[in-house]
Amino acid sequence: MSFFVDSFFSALSLMRSLDPELMTVVGVSLKVSCLSTLAASLVGVPLGLGIGFSEFPGKRGVITLLNTLLALPTVVIGLFVYSFISRRAVFGSLDLLYTQNAIVIGQFFLILPIVATFTLSAISRLDDRYRRTAMTLGATRLQTGLVVLREARFAIMAAVVAAFGRVISEIGISMMLGGNARGFTRTMTTAMALEYDKGEFVLAVALGLVLMSISLLVNVALNLIQGRGGK
């Protein structure tokens, strides 16, 4: 126990002094997580809306598939993306492997089902009168979609936050596709795993604290936004 307390206080001093290595790792993590969340939101939200709004054969199958993909292990995604971007693969010439872009691509596939299914669920639960009211007042399909999106915005924001929480804390994809290269593709989780392997707990604990703080901050921000919207 005392070793944890010692590590905890050492970690606090590391954070206070804005340790360059700690800052680099946190910066890489935030960068790839924000980019993958942004990309997944840009694709996932319209995808969820599209599935929710339209009727097509096999719709139930698509929803079931998306729900199944929610439980996809990160290592499976890592392997899947690796098979496309490794040197001798289809996109090997793009030199993506062991880059931050590779991590972003992998994380994109990880959270796309989360954003899409949560968006779908949000608009399915939304009162249908919003859609009917917008339509009877002369809104086009696109305008109606935007109305629904606006009314479901807090639930969709929660989907984006959940997706961000998933990528910032994942390790499999970052390790397999990023390679844990120091100062380049080392993220908080891969650094923690490495430090643990080395038996160096101070940086690992510091990163853990940062990780939890980020998670807390994001959720507090979401609660504030939702609170304001609910008034």
Add this chain to the structure above:
Amino acid sequence: MLYQARNLRREYDGRVVLNIPELHLEEGRVYGLLGPNGSGKSTLLSLLSFLERPSGGNLWYRNRLVRFDEPSLLPLRREVVLVDQHPILFSSSVAANVGFGLKMRGMGSRERNRVVEECLELVGMRDFFKARGYRLSGGETQRVAIARALACSPRVLLFDEPTASVDVESRIAIEAIIKRIHQERGMSVIVCTHDRLQAARLAREILFLFAGRPSEFAHENIFSVQVREENGANRAWIGDTVAVDLPGPARSGDKISINPKSIAVEPDTGGESGPARLHGHIAQLSKEGDRVRLVVEVGVPLTALLRKKQLLEQGLTVGDPVLVRCPEHGIEVLG
């Protein structure tokens, strides 16, 4: 002709909820759409407002056959606005709600605000211009919803039970607004309600719907019956005390409807009760055009419509004992 329909049908999961062989509605009139719950009124309004597609049949709007594909429907929806039974306001200000339709039509904010103010004034909600929608009561929400529909300057306004969930004061205000809209703006109005008196107050022409089909009259006095054969007659028991003779075959559990106009009411001079003669007392009297509506308690409440003159001649009033006769020809087995 505003609307014309032929064999218009709507099904949900294979169940037919609306089946209208023929419908003609003229432009510039106020129509009342009357029927009990589940009679298909709201479904018909959804079709007439082009929010739903029929499962079969044809609908003409202003003499043009409606093609229920998205590009054709948008211009039609911009001429017809439906005000829901329980309208929902968007999570924005009252002004933004009322101006929504205008914004969708690309109107600039200055002109939009002018129209919004005008419409809120018309429904007596001008002071609520900046208020948030969620702060309004049911009656206020209904009025804002009417202003929101009005702002679009539609050719046709459809109301789905506009006063179903509001208090008396709001009901009076909403009815006055609907009358004013028609008188001042000449819009065609279709008001769906299950309140006969409201339909009579608002509309000059009333359409009756029952079980998804047009009906010659409003089905009233609807009861589930137990059928027994007694003395060679097919007798229907409503509860344990009231029995009527049926015009044709029926099964226990079927519903029957007794036409209020066919029911004869006279002062009770005594004598035995039976299927042809039901003893009771007048529980309620109300005026309905040149007739008087009586609710007679005979074990179950029976509604009868009598001519005012007849009632005056008989000197009947509330609480009087009466003898009620329900002739077979006034009874319809609904199945």
